[in-house]
Amino acid sequence: xxxxxxxxxxxxxxxxEHGWSVNLEADEAPIGLNEDIxxxxxxxxxxxxxxxEWRLKAFNNWLTMTEPVWANVHYPKIDLxxxxxxxxxxxxxxxxxxxxxxxxxxxIYERLGINLNxxxxxxxxxxxxxxxxxxxxxxxxxxxxxxxxxxxxFSEAVHEHPELVKKYLGSVVPMTDNYYAALNSAVFSDGSFxxxxxxxxxxxxxxxxxxxxAANTGQFERTLIIADExxxxxxxxxxxxxxxxxxxxxxxxxxxxxxxxAEVKYSTVQNWYPGDKSGxxxxxxxxxxxxxxxxxHSKISWTQVETGSAVTWKYPSCILKGDYSIxxxxxxxxxxxxxxxxxxTKMIHIGKNTRSRIVSKGISAGRSQNSYRxxxxxxxxxxxxxxxxxxxxxxxxxxCGAHTFPYIDIQNPTAKVEHEATTSxxxxxxxxxxxxxxxxxxxxxxxxxxxYAKEVLNQLPMEFAVEAQKLLALTLExxxx
Amino acid sequence: xxxTTKNNTLDSILSQVSSGSSFSDLRKSSRxxxxxxxxxxxxxxxxxxxxxxxxxxxxxxxxxxxKKASLNNEIIQSHMFGGFEGDLLVFNNxxxxxxxxxxxxxxxxxxxxxxxxxxxxGKIAATEKxxxxxxxxxxxxxxxxxxxxxxxxxxxxxxxxxxNQSNDGQVINSRILIEVEDNAEVTFLEDSVSLDGKTYFxxxxxxxxxxxxSQVHYNRxxxxxxxxxxxxxxxxxxxxxxxFTSVVISLSxxxxxxxxxxxxxDSGCEGNMYGLYLLNGKTHVDNHTNVDHTKPxxxxxxxxxxxxxxxxxxxxxxxxxxxxxAQKTNAFQQNNNILLSEDAIVNTKPQLEIxxxxxxxxxxxxxxxxxxxxLFYLRARxxxxxxxxxxxxxxxxxxxxxxxxxxxxQNHIVNIVQNRLGSNF
Numbered sequence: 001x002x003x004x005x006x007x008x009x010x011x012x013x014x015x016x017e018h019g020w021s022v023n024l025e026a027d028e029a030p031i032g033l034n035e036d037i038x039x040x041x042x043x044x045x046x047x048x049x050x051x052x053e054w055r056l057k058a059f060n061n062w063l064t065m066t067e068p069v070w071a072n073v074h075y076p077k078i079d080l081x082x083x084x085x086x087x088x089x090x091x092x093x094x095x096x097x098x099x100x101x102x103x104x105x106x107x108i109y110e111r112l113g114i115n116l117n118x119x120x121x122x123x124x125x126x127x128x129x130x131x132x133x134x135x136x137x138x139x140x141x142x143x144x145x146x147x148x149x150x151x152x153x154f155s156e157a158v159h160e161h162p163e164l165v166k167k168y169l170g171s172v173v174p175m176t177d178n179y180y181a182a183l184n185s186a187v188f189s190d191g192s193f194x195x196x197x198x199x200x201x202x203x204x205x206x207x208x209x210x211x212x213x214a215a216n217t218g219q220f221e222r223t224l225i226i227a228d229e230x231x232x233x234x235x236x237x238x239x240x241x242x243x244x245x246x247x248x249x250x251x252x253x254x255x256x257x258x259x260x261x262a263e264v265k266y267s268t269v270q271n272w273y274p275g276d277k278s279g280x281x282x283x284x285x286x287x288x289x290x291x292x293x294x295x296x297h298s299k300i301s302w303t304q305v306e307t308g309s310a311v312t313w314k315y316p317s318c319i320l321k322g323d324y325s326i327x328x329x330x331x332x333x334x335x336x337x338x339x340x341x342x343x344x345t346k347m348i349h350i351g352k353n354t355r356s357r358i359v360s361k362g363i364s365a366g367r368s369q370n371s372y373r374x375x376x377x378x379x380x381x382x383x384x385x386x387x388x389x390x391x392x393x394x395x396x397x398x399x400c401g402a403h404t405f406p407y408i409d410i411q412n413p414t415a416k417v418e419h420e421a422t423t424s425x426x427x428x429x430x431x432x433x434x435x436x437x438x439x440x441x442x443x444x445x446x447x448x449x450x451x452y453a454k455e456v457l458n459q460l461p462m463e464f465a466v467e468a469q470k471l472l473a474l475t476l477e478x479x480x481x
Numbered sequence: 482x483x484x485t486t487k488n489n490t491l492d493s494i495l496s497q498v499s500s501g502s503s504f505s506d507l508r509k510s511s512r513x514x515x516x517x518x519x520x521x522x523x524x525x526x527x528x529x530x531x532x533x534x535x536x537x538x539x540x541x542x543x544x545x546x547x548k549k550a551s552l553n554n555e556i557i558q559s560h561m562f563g564g565f566e567g568d569l570l571v572f573n574n575x576x577x578x579x580x581x582x583x584x585x586x587x588x589x590x591x592x593x594x595x596x597x598x599x600x601x602x603g604k605i606a607a608t609e610k611x612x613x614x615x616x617x618x619x620x621x622x623x624x625x626x627x628x629x630x631x632x633x634x635x636x637x638x639x640x641x642x643x644x645n646q647s648n649d650g651q652v653i654n655s656r657i658l659i660e661v662e663d664n665a666e667v668t669f670l671e672d673s674v675s676l677d678g679k680t681y682f683x684x685x686x687x688x689x690x691x692x693x694x695s696q697v698h699y700n701r702x703x704x705x706x707x708x709x710x711x712x713x714x715x716x717x718x719x720x721x722x723x724x725f726t727s728v729v730i731s732l733s734x735x736x737x738x739x740x741x742x743x744x745x746x747d748s749g750c751e752g753n754m755y756g757l758y759l760l761n762g763k764t765h766v767d768n769h770t771n772v773d774h775t776k777p778x779x780x781x782x783x784x785x786x787x788x789x790x791x792x793x794x795x796x797x798x799x800x801x802x803x804x805x806x807a808q809k810t811n812a813f814q815q816n817n818n819i820l821l822s823e824d825a826i827v828n829t830k831p832q833l834e835i836x837x838x839x840x841x842x843x844x845x846x847x848x849x850x851x852x853x854x855x856l857f858y859l860r861a862r863x864x865x866x867x868x869x870x871x872x873x874x875x876x877x878x879x880x881x882x883x884x885x886x887x888x889x890x891q892n893h894i895v896n897i898v899q900n901r902l903g904s905n906f
Binding site: 393396398399400403404406407409410414415422424425 | 526805808820821822826827831832837840841843844845846849850
């Protein structure tokens, strides 16, 4: 027992690496939420009339909705009127190129290990950096535009490619979808926009890095990825926030549209501030992510490594509409201290011969609660649909919980659906085997956890995989005695 | 909650209950609960796929409690299966028929709930758990209290035969309380029969206490008419080193909802749940099971299998709770379904909630169809398509029927299943 305590202490004393904040002069919206604030945000971003109307419609919808309570998470009611819905670093003019970006901003990202300077970066990843409510810079834009790929901030896309934004915005996650998606539709500030034209294979990884800096601010970004016929893109998302005592809200929406033969791979390493060891502070992460395989033979793959957030409420989903389309979901969710995660996926089989695969690995330690909630739905005309789901939970310590809520709804007799789940702890025999061979208990745990999560980590692009492995090791080092 | 969950069904049932003197506390708290919460609406998670309240409203226009039907030995014998040896307890629209029953009192004692007034009544099945328990609490007329004494082995099985018929009223409220004391052993069989094809609503509550080191088998067959609406709440308290096994075979009905709860209250106890739903027509069967592991070193097994034809619907929700103290728990759960038709639907939700770390818990769940290769193998050996299919389905369902603990009852059920599957050869 004492050893467990010691190890737990050690574990909980680990500090959040990205907990610092920078005093930036910011352009902020007044605190509160009403139609005027939405008009204010829209005006600030010089948005066209149709987008403002869309926002207001979403806002009025949102007013009629109530907060979802079905998730297995508990948190005090969020005072949405006490939040600031827009905060942007002050700048005189829009930077025309990366050289003009405020060096202070560049420093923030350098401290996070993200260099926005193209020359200094590893070739092969284009980054859109989002700080609080706005995108501060996008790298490799020119290289990409030669191929016809549009990769820019959402506000830029609204001005330069309004026809694309108008066509796809809200097509996958309608503004009426859920409470937080409606809220996001009303007040979203910025995010990334990405369009891959027909037949183009994006030569580099596209990536967005989200950072919350300002206090009392909610982050509501919106990402829209459109992969036209026969295209391919791999997209990465990373996020951090400063260490603050109050809880901050992050309610993002990600929409992915995959046309015929297109493939989109979306990877996230989520490392929002999880709160301190007594559960104070941290980010509330209420995110709606959904992709539609609209065309035949299209494919969407979600990979997520969830290590942060005080409360996570997130279900990246696939609507498999096209025949022969494929949806995949790979997830590692680690919770520690008082973190709560309710995460999983939805696979909606509509087209014929559609396939989906779910691999979810939950690890709970400390006093955390980790839930998998997933749905596999096979519609009546989705003949020969195939699904395989596996969700495993690993428990470390006797104060944490692991929960599984899979919903399986089948309306077609030719469907083949399998689901399996296990819950266990790291076996003493496994540790003994490692100890016997001269591997210390701590290393053995890291080894076993990494092996346990390997199936998911393997899906990540190389650079992200390294970051994810480090994160796992950091959070769980020696957490079992 | 909101007024939307209130409804005519409840109002018309409540209006007919006279506030009797017996169990007034239980009846009152149940009435308060129902007046506050109403019958479940489809919005509620527990009744998401089974719109039982709506079904009742649409099928029965004018609610009143069913009276006893006229019964005699001949009618009873015509609904008995062959080879049965044991005690027969007959229930006429939920009312116990002492004269028509065979009671040996061998190792157990039997009394009416109204006579014995057992303390235990309403203590095992909690009112708040399900609105239909509360509904039964306020509306049951009488029921039986069966007590198996300490160190007794009841050699022969005890059969509860429920003969149901809408008679001057459609609501049948059956109530059974079973108390098995320490070191005892007993097997129960339960068979429900519709005397005609008219619509009725049977709302049954069975409470079972399994004392230390005892063994109880409960085998249940549900093969009522295509117009029978049934809600069944069975709640079991299982004490130290005791073993409880439940087998539920659902073959027919209009809408059937089974809530089966096993409370594993101490170390060393074991709970087994086996279920089969073989459905056709428009039959809708919903099995909600709940296993609560509260203490270390207990184990539970669960296997539910479904075959769904025509436009039938099968719902399975299996919850396993492992509380913080329940270290070294072994819990296993499996649900397999075969869909035979375009219009059949299956909704399954195997749910694990675990707060203890040193446990082995797993669940598996599949939905699919018959293996083409196995079919081909049989057909290549000269079996017709129907026969081959029936044989494979029988093999699929057999795994559950193997657990029926009385041979005559098992043969009876196997016969029905084989006839249904066309594999009776």
